[in-house]
Amino acid sequence: MEVKRNILLNPGPSTTTDTVKMAQIVPDICPREKEFGGIMKPMRDDLVKIVHGDPEEYTAVLFCGSGTICIDITLNSLLDEGKTAVVIQNGSYSQRACEVIRAYGMPLVEIVQPIDKAVDLEYVESKLKEIPNIGYVYMTHHETGTGLLNPIREVGALAHKYGAFFITDTTSSYAMIPIDVKRDNIDFCMASAQKGIMGMTGLSYVIGRRDIIAKSKDFPTRSYYCNLFLQYDYFEKTGEMHFTPPVQTIYAAKQALVEYFEEGEENKWARHLRVMKAIHDGEDRLGLQEALSRDVQSGLVSAIKYPDDPNWDFDKVHDYCYERGFTIYPGKIESKGTFRLCALGAIDSGDIEDFWVVFEEAMKANNIAVPAVYN
Numbered sequence: 001m002e003v004k005r006n007i008l009l010n011p012g013p014s015t016t017t018d019t020v021k022m023a024q025i026v027p028d029i030c031p032r033e034k035e036f037g038g039i040m041k042p043m044r045d046d047l048v049k050i051v052h053g054d055p056e057e058y059t060a061v062l063f064c065g066s067g068t069i070c071i072d073i074t075l076n077s078l079l080d081e082g083k084t085a086v087v088i089q090n091g092s093y094s095q096r097a098c099e100v101i102r103a104y105g106m107p108l109v110e111i112v113q114p115i116d117k118a119v120d121l122e123y124v125e126s127k128l129k130e131i132p133n134i135g136y137v138y139m140t141h142h143e144t145g146t147g148l149l150n151p152i153r154e155v156g157a158l159a160h161k162y163g164a165f166f167i168t169d170t171t172s173s174y175a176m177i178p179i180d181v182k183r184d185n186i187d188f189c190m191a192s193a194q195k196g197i198m199g200m201t202g203l204s205y206v207i208g209r210r211d212i213i214a215k216s217k218d219f220p221t222r223s224y225y226c227n228l229f230l231q232y233d234y235f236e237k238t239g240e241m242h243f244t245p246p247v248q249t250i251y252a253a254k255q256a257l258v259e260y261f262e263e264g265e266e267n268k269w270a271r272h273l274r275v276m277k278a279i280h281d282g283e284d285r286l287g288l289q290e291a292l293s294r295d296v297q298s299g300l301v302s303a304i305k306y307p308d309d310p311n312w313d314f315d316k317v318h319d320y321c322y323e324r325g326f327t328i329y330p331g332k333i334e335s336k337g338t339f340r341l342c343a344l345g346a347i348d349s350g351d352i353e354d355f356w357v358v359f360e361e362a363m364k365a366n367n368i369a370v371p372a373v374y375n
C-alpha cells in the first residue's frame with residue numbers, strides 16, 4: 001500500500017516512517033492476552049533505557065491519552081498533603097501545568113520567568129529559599145511554543161537542594177535531545193509516542209523513580225483515572241494497563257522503538273540538528289526573523305515573526321504549503337504574530353530544502369516581499 005508522505009513541520013504529531021504506519025495493521029487481538037502483555041513489558045524497559053535510567057531505580061508507566069495526560073498525572077499524583085507545588089513558569093506548557101494544579105485546588109507557587117530568555121538560576125534559587133514545604137519543582141524542558149530550552153540539570157539540582165522532587169515535561173525533547181535522568185537530576189519526566197520516538201498518537205508515558213511512586217500510594221488520591229500509583233501498581237501486578245490500551249498505537253510504538261535504537265541516540269540528535277540548520281539557512285536566505293535568539297533555542301523549534309508586510313497572510317501561506325505536502329504551524333506567543341517550524345519526525349535536511357522552495361513560491365504567489373520586510 002502506498003501512503004502519501006507529508007512533511008509535518010508542526011510540533012507533533014510528527015512525520016512517521018511507512019514501517020511504523022504499517023506496524024498498526026495486525027490481526028485483531030484482545031489486549032488482555034499474554035501475547036499483548038509481552039509487548040508492553042519490553043516497551044517499558046526501552047522507554048527507561050532511552051533516558052539511561054537504571055531499571056531497578058526507574059520505571060516507565062504507560063497511559064492511553066495525549067501528552068497532557070502525563071502533566072495531569074504527575075502533578076496530581078505526586079503532591080503530598082501539606083506540600084506546595086512549584087512551577088517555573090516561562091511558556092505555554094508550564095502555564096498549562098499551573099492550570100492543572102489550580103484545577104485540582106492544590107497549593108501552587110509560580111516562579112515566573114521571561115518566555116524568550118534563559119532562566120535566571122539565582123532568581124529561582126532566591127525564590128525556592130523562601131517557600132516552605134515544597135513537594136516538587138516542575139519545569140518544562142523544551143517550551144514548544146517558543147522553542148526555548150530550559151536548564152533542567154541545574155533546576156533539578158536546586159529542587160533537590162531544597163528537599164523537593166524534580167518533575168520535568170520532556171514531551172518535546174525526549175528521544176531527541178539526549179537526556180540522562182541521573183546526570184540531569186530528574187525524578188520524573190514524560191513524553192508521548194507521536195513526538196520523539198516518531199510513533200502514533202494516543203500513547204503517553206511517565207518515566208520516574210520507583211521509590212517515589214511507591215511512596216505516593218499514601219499521598220491524596222485526587223483522580224481515579226489519572227493516578228500514577230494505581231496504574232504503576234496494576235502494571236507491576238498484572239503486566240497490563242488498568243483500562244483498555246491503545247492497541248494499534250502500541251504496535252506502532254514497538255516498531256518506532258526498534259527504529260529509534262537502530263538509528264541511535266547520537267545519530268538521531270545529529271539529524272534533528274541538521275534539519276534545524278536547514279530551517280535556519282532558509283530563514284536567513286529569505287530574511288525571516290525569529291522571536292528568540294539562537295543561543296537559547298532547543299534546536300527543535302524555530303518561532304518566526306510574521307513579516308511586517310501588508311500582504312502577509314499566514315493562512316494563505318499555510319494553505320499553499322499544505323496543498324504541496326508541507327504543514328507549518330501557528331505560534332504560541334500571545335503578544336506577537338509568529339509561526340513555527342519544527343525539526344521533529346522522520347525527516348532530513350533535504351525535506352527542508354524542498355520546503356523552502358515551496359515557501360518562497362507561496363510568498364511570491366501572495367505578493368509578499370522576498371526577502372521578508374520588518375520595520
Ligand SMILES: *Cc1c(COP(=O)(O)O)cnc(C)c1O
Nearest residue numbers: 066067068093142144169171172
Ligand atoms: C506536545 C506537548 C505536550 C502534550 O500535548 P498534547 O496536545 O496533549 O499531546 C506537552 N508538553 C509539551 C512541552 C509538548 O510539546
